[in-house]
Amino acid sequence: VCDALGMSCPAGRLRGSFACEFVGTPCAHLTQTALENKVLGHQPSGDGSCSLQGEFTDINVPLTIRAQSHQLCLILRHVEVKIEVVIPEKERSKEEMSPNGKASPLIYKVNGTARHYHLEEHPIASNPYHNPKDMVEASVCHVKDLENGQMREVDLGCGKALLIKESGEFHAVGHKCPHYGAPLGFCPKEESAVPGMELASISAQVKIEKEKVYIRASKQALQTQRRTKVMAKCISLSNYNLSSTNVLIIGAGAAGLVCAETLRQEGFSDRIVMCTMDRHLPYDRPKLSKSMDSHPEQIALRPKEFFCTYDIEVLTEMQVAAVDVKSKIAVFKDGFKMEYNKLLIATGNTPKTLSCKGKEMENVFNIRTPEDANRVVKLATSKNVVIVGASFLGMEVAAYLAERAHSVSLVELEHVPFKKFFGERVGRAVMKMFENNRVKFYMQTEVSELREQEGKLKEVVLKSGKVLRADVCVVGVGAVPATGFLKQSGINIDSKGFIVVNKMMQTNIPGVFAAGDAVTFPLALRNNKKVNVPHWQMAHMHGRIAALNMLAHGTEISTVPYLWTAMFGKSIRYAGHGEGFDDVVIQGDLDELKFVAFYTKSDEVVAVASMNYDPIVSKVAEVLAAGRTIRKRDVETGDMSWLTGKGS
Numbered sequence: 254v255c256d257a258l259g260m261s262c263p264a265g266r267l268r269g270s271f272a273c274e275f276v277g278t279p280c281a282h283l284t285q286t287a288l289e290n291k292v293l294g295h296q297p298s299g300d301g302s303c304s305l306q307g308e309f310t311d312i313n314v315p316l317t318i319r320a321q322s323h324q325l326c327l328i329l330r331h332v333e334v335k336i337e338v339v340i341p342e343k344e345r346s347k348e349e350m351s352p353n354g355k356a357s358p359l360i361y362k363v364n365g366t367a368r369h370y371h372l373e374e375h376p377i378a379s380n381p382y383h384n385p386k387d388m389v390e391a392s393v394c395h396v397k398d399l400e401n402g403q404m405r406e407v408d409l410g411c412g413k414a415l416l417i418k419e420s421g422e423f424h425a426v427g428h429k430c431p432h433y434g435a436p437l438g439f440c441p442k443e444e445s446a447v448p449g450m451e452l453a454s455i456s457a458q459v460k461i462e463k464e465k466v467y468i469r470a471s472k473q474a475l476q477t478q479r480r481t482k483v484m485a486k487c488i489s490l491s492n493y494n495l496s497s498t499n500v501l502i503i504g505a506g507a508a509g510l511v512c513a514e515t516l517r518q519e520g521f522s523d524r525i526v527m528c529t530m531d532r533h534l535p536y537d538r539p540k541l542s543k544s545m546d547s548h549p550e551q552i553a554l555r556p557k558e559f560f561c562t563y564d565i566e567v568l569t570e571m572q573v574a575a576v577d578v579k580s581k582i583a584v585f586k587d588g589f590k591m592e593y594n595k596l597l598i599a600t601g602n603t604p605k606t607l608s609c610k611g612k613e614m615e616n617v618f619n620i621r622t623p624e625d626a627n628r629v630v631k632l633a634t635s636k637n638v639v640i641v642g643a644s645f646l647g648m649e650v651a652a653y654l655a656e657r658a659h660s661v662s663l664v665e666l667e668h669v670p671f672k673k674f675f676g677e678r679v680g681r682a683v684m685k686m687f688e689n690n691r692v693k694f695y696m697q698t699e700v701s702e703l704r705e706q707e708g709k710l711k712e713v714v715l716k717s718g719k720v721l722r723a724d725v726c727v728v729g730v731g732a733v734p735a736t737g738f739l740k741q742s743g744i745n746i747d748s749k750g751f752i753v754v755n756k757m758m759q760t761n762i763p764g765v766f767a768a769g770d771a772v773t774f775p776l777a778l779r780n781n782k783k784v785n786v787p788h789w790q791m792a793h794m795h796g797r798i799a800a801l802n803m804l805a806h807g808t809e810i811s812t813v814p815y816l817w818t819a820m821f822g823k824s825i826r827y828a829g830h831g832e833g834f835d836d837v838v839i840q841g842d843l844d845e846l847k848f849v850a851f852y853t854k855s856d857e858v859v860a861v862a863s864m865n866y867d868p869i870v871s872k873v874a875e876v877l878a879a880g881r882t883i884r885k886r887d888v889e890t891g892d893m894s895w896l897t898g899k900g901s
Contacts, residue, residue: 344566501526508792512800531569615708639713643663728892733750755772
């Protein structure tokens with residue numbers, strides 16, 4: 254409780270009182286209790302319980318009360334903590350721009366039992382960066398510089414922020430998304446536009462003086478641009494042995510990590526174990542094709558300390574071989590078994606490999622790990638690269654290597670890239686952009702053989718008869734769900750290998766949930782059609798929904814799919830689900846790469862993509878998220894004022 258409160262008020266000091274009662278075996282007794290490293294007295298009783306009382310003043314936060322005992326089984330029977338935060342007058346007077354709030358009761362669940370820890374309701378400053386020396390204030394623009402719905406990246410001297418104007422009001426957030434560290438390409442004011450993404454909080458206040466817009470923000474927050482919510486910790490590890498856990502998460506990608514974090518954010522304080530085949534802690538896998546020379550620690554989703562602080566255990570290089578849903582036991586490849594109460598399966602997918610001669614040759618890669626990506630960059634520098642498959646991965650790798658390699662050749666079975674996803678006209682425009690950046694396409698063909706010289710790749714032979722020089726080959730021909738280990742489990746798997754879940758990410762087995770690239774789920778946007786959406790944002794939302802329903806919240810998924818990709822400094826944004834579209838309405842100029850494409854099925858817009866046409870995709874996402882229908886005739890006129898807020 255104290256740690257959680259302390260995260261909200263690091264400039265204050267605590268004073269208050271506490272009373273705790275522990276119980277164990279008749280011979281149990283406390284050997285030491287400490288408050289801020291000060292040994293305190295305690296009063297044992299004959300029945301094995303021990304009460305602990307005391308008062309504290311002038312204690313720096315975060316505050317931790319620790320009790321140690323010779324006995325392994327020591328249970329907290331009752332605790333009452335009264336806390337108030339004391340803000341020195343000289344500090345309080347400097348917080349005029351910060352709103353005040355009241356501390357509300359915190360609720361933590363232990364083995365399913367809710368425990369309420371009530372904090373005395375004293376005003377506390379809600380800004381987590383109280384040090385006046387850490388704050389910076391700057392005039393960033395005139396009030397008339399932005400129209401409603403517009404946003405602008407502004408410089409405060411020691412860092413940048415994103416200023417947004419909505420309904421006549423100004424708001425400021427971090428200018429980078431915490432995922433890639435790239436400039437935000439959607440409207441941060443409305444998180445529903447891109448559900449599942451955590452926006453970077455910079456603890457900013459915006460004020461208007463003499464027609465000028467001023468932003469006051471934390472220097473530290475401007476530089477870190479990360480956001481972490483108040484989270485619980487595990488308080489019952491002693492109730493478990495090494496081979497049992499309350500929540501087991503198979504897979505350590507975005508869906509799995511967000512599930513674990515959401516559980517802690519919701520006050521869940523039992524054991525959480527994540528397991529992964531990877532050797533690293535959870536990292537940003539989509540970034541492997543966008544920033545290929547990144548090291549694992551550079552693309553880590555959370556630092557190592559985060560997992561220690563919030564008691565989220567991660568078992569690396571551990572592969573689950575089978576799941577016994579009746580006994581609630583996961584069996585690992587090495588024979589280790591772990592019992593669980595709730596299970597999340599978020600194993601993602603496995604890349605497809607080539608089926609031709611020479612596919613096992615050295616220097617042929619499916620990019621799956623940071624080591625793979627790093628190795629490809631090293632081998633490709635000033636060499637000849639052949640990429641098989643014009644998928645998102647293939648195209649992003651081609652874009653990244655274009656300036657580094659001597660040559661980049663891309664082999665694809667379709668006649669234009671992204672045809673099924675973006676349509677032929679957008680695909681051709683993207684293809685032209687790549688050709689202008691020295692990428693050579695070999696379309697409507699596939700690989701028949703990989704040839705070697707002295708054990709290393711030398712040539713790629715195409716079915717068309719063309720022979721390409723190649724020092725390294727990257728395969729990006731799609732993926733299949735990594736669900737083979739579930740075939741005998743009784744969990745419902747469809748004909749393509751995807752785990753079937755409902756709107757609450759639950760499988761057909763009670764207590765078993767699934768999320769991410771390996772699932773099909775009902776998409777509200779498409780009349781609850783079961784779909785697979787292998788996007789980063791959707792994995793985030795899956796993990797969150799699964800966690801909430803593990804806690805019996807009854808929350809259904811209703812988000813609008815959203816993705817973006819960056820190639821040669823150009824970013825394509827996409828919202829909706831365009832599978833099976835029958836027409837594309839394009840506004841703007843494809844040759845200039847400034848356009849918006851509306852994908853329609855019958856008379857209804859089901860998806861939208863854009864390049865250099867912000868914030869149109871976010872606006873469409875907001876409309877779709879509100880449950881409104883956009884008709885084909887609405888977008889054929891070219892008048893977008895109804896979307897940008899300038900029209901009806």
